[in-house]
Amino acid sequence: MNSGGLDRPVAALSADAKAVLRPLPAGSVRFGPGFWSERVAVNNERSLAAGLERITASGVLENLEIAAGKADGPYRGDLVFLDTDAYKWLEAVSWSLRDGSAPELLESAKAVIELIRAAAEPDGYVNSYTTVVRGGERWADLLNGHEMYCAGHLIQAGIAHRRATGETGLYEVAIRFADVLVAEFGEHGRRAGYCGHPEIETALVELYRESGTRAYLDLARRMVDLRGGGLIGEHRFGRHYFQDTTPVRETRSLHGHAVRALYLAAGVTDLYLETGDEQLLTALRAQWADLVRGKAYLTGGAGARHLDEGFGDAFELPADRAYTETCAAIALMQWSWRMLLATGEAQFADMFERVLYNGFLAGVSLDGSRFFYVNPLQVRPDSTLGPGGRQEWFHCACCPPNVMRTLASLSHYVATVDGDGLQIHQYASGSIRSPQGFGADVRTGYPFEGGVSITIPGEAAGEWTLSLRVPRWARGRVEAALDGWPIDVGTADRLRITRRWRGGERIEVGFPVEPRLTVADPRVDDARGCVAVECGPLVYCAEQVDQDADIDTLVLSGAAELGAEREIGGIALPTVRVDATAAGSAAPEEDWPYRTLGAAAETGVRGRVTAVPYFAWANREAGAMRVWLPHRAVRSS
C-alpha cells in the first residue's frame, strides 16, 4: 500500500484498484496562462484569504476554541456542522500550495490545525457542537447530527494536508477520529449505523488509500451495506431524503437531497474502485442513467426542489426554482471523476466538463469574493427571491469552501494514464508530465476557442498512446492533424494516436466552438418552446442588462451568431446574439393571463437577444436572467 508520499492526488487509487484509468500525481499538470490558471489564481490568492476571514467572523474557529477550552461562551450559530467550513478551507489551502497560495495562509492553517487538535476529546473524537452544545453526548441523532459528515471532511482535510505538505499533524487527528468511528460503527463496534448526510464513505476509502489500513475500507463498506435498512429514523421528507429507502446495491435511481445522493454515489464508486464489487457498479450505472435521462439541468446542475434540496421527478427541471446547489455540482464532479477512473468512458468526462464550466463555475463570482448557494436558470423581473446577487458567505456556508477546495485541486482532474499512455480529458493551457514518461504541452484558448495545440515534449519520447477526449457537443465535427497531416477523427469520443514519439511532434485539434441552439426533450416542461444558447462547453444566458427590451417579452427568431466581446469581471467574454421579436411596451396589460386559443397574436418589434456565458452571470447589476429563451422555430413538442 501507499504510505503517504507527497504528490498523491485526489482519489489516489490503491495499486490494485479496479480502475480503467488512473489519476496523475498532484503536480503532474501545471496550468499555463489561460482561462483556468486565472480562475485558480483568483481562488488561491483571493478566495482563500477571504475564507479565513469568514471562518473567523462567523464563529467557526471560535466554536473550536470553546471546545478546546480556550474560550468561553455559547456555541456560535445554530448549525451542527460548522466545523466543516474550517475543514474544507484547510483542504483548499493544502491543495493550493502547489499552485501558489499566499504563504501567510500556511501559517494560519497551522494555527487552525492546532485548534482542531486541541478540540479533540481524549479518545480522538472531534466535533465542537457535540462537545459544546450536547455536553459530549455522541451519536444521539445519526439522521440529523452530521457527526460522521463532519468526520469525513476532517479526514479529507487531514489527507490533503499530509499529501501537500508531508506534515502529519492534521492527518493524525483524522486517523484517531477514524479509529473512534471503527470502534463505534465497525463490524465489532458498539452499534450499527450510518450518517444521515453521506460523505464519510468517500473519506474513509481515501483514508484506506492513504494509510493502507483495511479497517477504514471495511467501515465504508459496512455503512454502504447497512444503508437502506432504516436504522437511523424517519424524516418529515421521507427516507428518500437521506437515501435510506432501498439498499444501495438495489438503488436504480437518484432521489432525495441532491448533495447527499451525489456524495453517496461518489463514495460508493470509491468503494467499487477498491473492492471490484460489480453489484455496486451496476447500481451506479443505473443511477447515472437516471440522472442524465431526466434529472440533470443543461448546466449540469442537479436538484430541482427547494423544499428538500432534492431531486425532482424525471424531467421536473424548473428554471426559476432550480435549486442546483453549488455543492451538488461539486459532488457530481467528484462522482463523474470516479466513474471516469472506473470505466474509462468519455461520457463521465463530458459531464465533468459540463458541470465545471457551468453549474459549478457560476457558483463563485469572477473576483472570487462572492458565492451562490442556489443556481437558478431563470430570474424573473423584480423577483422576491432577491436581486440575483451572490453573497460573501451564508448562514449555512457549505458551498464557498467547497468551491475553494475544488478549484485548488482542479489540476488533478485534467488527465489520466493507463497502461497504454496518457488521456487528456479537460483542455487547458499548461504542461502534463506523468511518472510513466508520458507528457504533453497544451496551448489553447478553450473554452472560448476550439483550437487545441499539443506538443510532445522530448522527455516523453517512446511508444505510447495519446488520447484526447472529443466532447459530446463536438463529436463528428472535429478536425485534427499531426504535424500538419490530417487525422480522420470520425464520430469517435476520443482521438487516439499511438506511435513512437520522438518529441517535438505537434497535434492540432479544432473543436467546433461556434454558437448553437439547444432544445430539450418535450417532457422537460420548463423548456417547452424554448432554446438555450450553447457555445463549446459553455451554456449561455441572457441577462436583462444586455437587452434593449424586457427579457420576458423577447421571442427568438434567428440563428445564433457570435457577437462582440464584452468585458465582465475583468474577463473578455464572447457574446452570442440571436434575432428576436419583442412584444414591446405598447402591449396592453392584460388583467387575466389566460385567453381562448385563436385570439390574434401580438405584433412585435424586431430586436436581438445578447447572451453571455452562464458562469459570468450576476457579476454586473442585478436583474432578470434566462437560460431558456422562447424561439419561434421550436414546436410545442
Next chain:
Amino acid sequence: MNSGGLDRPVAALSADAKAVLRPLPAGSVRFGPGFWSERVAVNNERSLAAGLERITASGVLENLEIAAGKADGPYRGDLVFLDTDAYKWLEAVSWSLRDGSAPELLESAKAVIELIRAAAEPDGYVNSYTTVVRGGERWADLLNGHEMYCAGHLIQAGIAHRRATGETGLYEVAIRFADVLVAEFGEHGRRAGYCGHPEIETALVELYRESGTRAYLDLARRMVDLRGGGLIGEHRFGRHYFQDTTPVRETRSLHGHAVRALYLAAGVTDLYLETGDEQLLTALRAQWADLVRGKAYLTGGAGARHLDEGFGDAFELPADRAYTETCAAIALMQWSWRMLLATGEAQFADMFERVLYNGFLAGVSLDGSRFFYVNPLQVRPDSTLGPGGRQEWFHCACCPPNVMRTLASLSHYVATVDGDGLQIHQYASGSIRSPQGFGADVRTGYPFEGGVSITIPGEAAGEWTLSLRVPRWARGRVEAALDGWPIDVGTADRLRITRRWRGGERIEVGFPVEPRLTVADPRVDDARGCVAVECGPLVYCAEQVDQDADIDTLVLSGAAELGAEREIGGIALPTVRVDATAAGSAAPEEDWPYRTLGAAAETGVRGRVTAVPYFAWANREAGAMRVWLPHRAVRSS
C-alpha cells in the same frame, strides 16, 4: 345593531356597512336537486361525521380534555393550532343544520362545545397548547404561536353556532376570549401586536357585526394599522412570509404565505366594509390586480411555492409544483365574496366561481371522505410525490374542516340584494327568497349545461330588478329570453331585467357551455406551447387512466369536442376529447434530454386525449395528470 337573530349569514354586514350589495339571510337560498345539492349533502351527511371521528382520533378533542383537566397525558401532536380543527368542524356543523346534517352530530357538537368551555382559563382565554404545553404562558411568540389565529376560528364557530341554533354557549366562550384580546391588544391594552397568521381580523369584524360591540371592530382596525411595523419578529423566510414588510394601506401586491395573505385580505375587506376607509379599498384593489395579473392559477388556485407555502413572483406558476393549498382557495373565495359585496363588480363573483368549481372543489373527493392539501396542475408518471391520492386527514389538518365549513355555508354565496332587487351570482337549481320580497326559482344543469331557467314566484310580485351574472367566459355569447321574447345581452357582465313582476314570468338564459382551448400569457413559462381545456366554468384535466398512450408523449392537434359521459365517483361527467399525436412507445430512449435545434422531429401515431373535470381527478386509480397539454397550434410565444 344586530343582536344575533337567527338566519344571519356569513359576513352579515351591519346596517351602515359600506356595501354595494348585501348578503341574503341564511336559508334564503335552498338548493334543489342538482349539482350543488349533491355536493352539500355529501358534505353534511358524510364529511361531517368523518370529521368528528378525525378530531377524536387525532387527539384534538383529547387536548381540550387535558386542558380542561378532564384527562391526563401529554399534548397530542406537535402543532400549536390543533384546536382550530374542532372550531372549524363546529362551524361546519352549525351552518349545516339548515340543509340537514345528521341529527346526532348536533349532540356531539354540544359535547365539544362543553369541552371548549371547560378548557377555557378563568379569564376566558382558550388554547389547549398554551395551557397544556406552555404552562399557561401566553403571547410568547406572536409570529409562530397562532394564538389569535385559534381565537379567530373559535369566534367564527361561536358566531355560526349562535346564528344557526340561537344557543349562546359557544358564542359566550368566544366573547370572553375576545374580551381578553381587547384587554391585551386593544388601544388601552398591555401590548401592541398582531398575529403571525392573519385570520383574527375577519373574525373580530364579524363579532362586531354579531354583538354590536365596537371594541372588536377597533381591535381589528388596530391590528391592521400596526401590521407592517415589524413588531413580532423575523422569520427565516423573511417578513414577507407573514405580510409584515409594509403597512397594509401601502401594500400593493401579494407576497408570502398564500393562506395568510388571503385571510388578511378578506379581513381587511371586512374592515373596509364596516369603516368605509377608502385607503383600504385602494390597497385591496391593487392587491387583487396583482393576483389576477400573474399569481392566480387557471384553477383559481393560489400559492406557487412549496418551501414557504407562498406566492411566487408574477407569472411563476409551476404546474407540477403548484402548492395551491385548499385553504388558500377557501381564503380566496372569502375575499372574493367580500369584494363583491363592497363593489358589486362581477369580476369578484367570476373569481369565486372559478375557485369554487376548480381549485376548491378538487380539494375533496367526490364521496366526501378524502382531501387534498396541495392541488397540483400536473402529476408526472411515477412521481415521488406519491400516487396523487387524497388523504383522510393530515398531520396539519387545516384543510378538511375548512372545506366542510365552506360547503355547509355555500348557499350563502349564491345571491345578494341591493335597493333595486336581486342579484344571482352563482347558478344552482333551487329557490331564492329575500326578505325584501324578491325571489326566483332556478332550474339548471349547470355547470355541465349552460341553460338556466328562472321562474319568478308569485310572492315576488312588484317592481324590482333581477340581475344575472354573465360569467366572463360566456360574455358576448349569451342568449336570453323573457317569456319567449329574446333579450339582447350584448357583452354586458350582467343581464339586468327591471320590471313590475306579476309572478310566473320565465327567464331562459343560455350560456355557451362548450369545450374551449385556453392558452396562457407567454410569461407563464409553465404553460408555454400548451393549452388547457375548459368547458363552462370547469377547468378540465387529462388523467392517465383515460388515455391510450403515455400522457407525457401526447401533443394535441385538434379542437376540443364533447366526448361521452364518464361516471366518476357516482357522478356522470361530460368528457372532452381532442385529437392528438402520441410519440408512441417506439420512441428511442434518449440518454440526454437536450439536443441541437434542427434535428428531425419524431413521427407519432394519431390518437386522442380525453379530459375530465379537474375537480373530479384522483377519484379513480392513481396516475399521471395534466391540466396544461402541449398543442401544435400554440406558438412558443
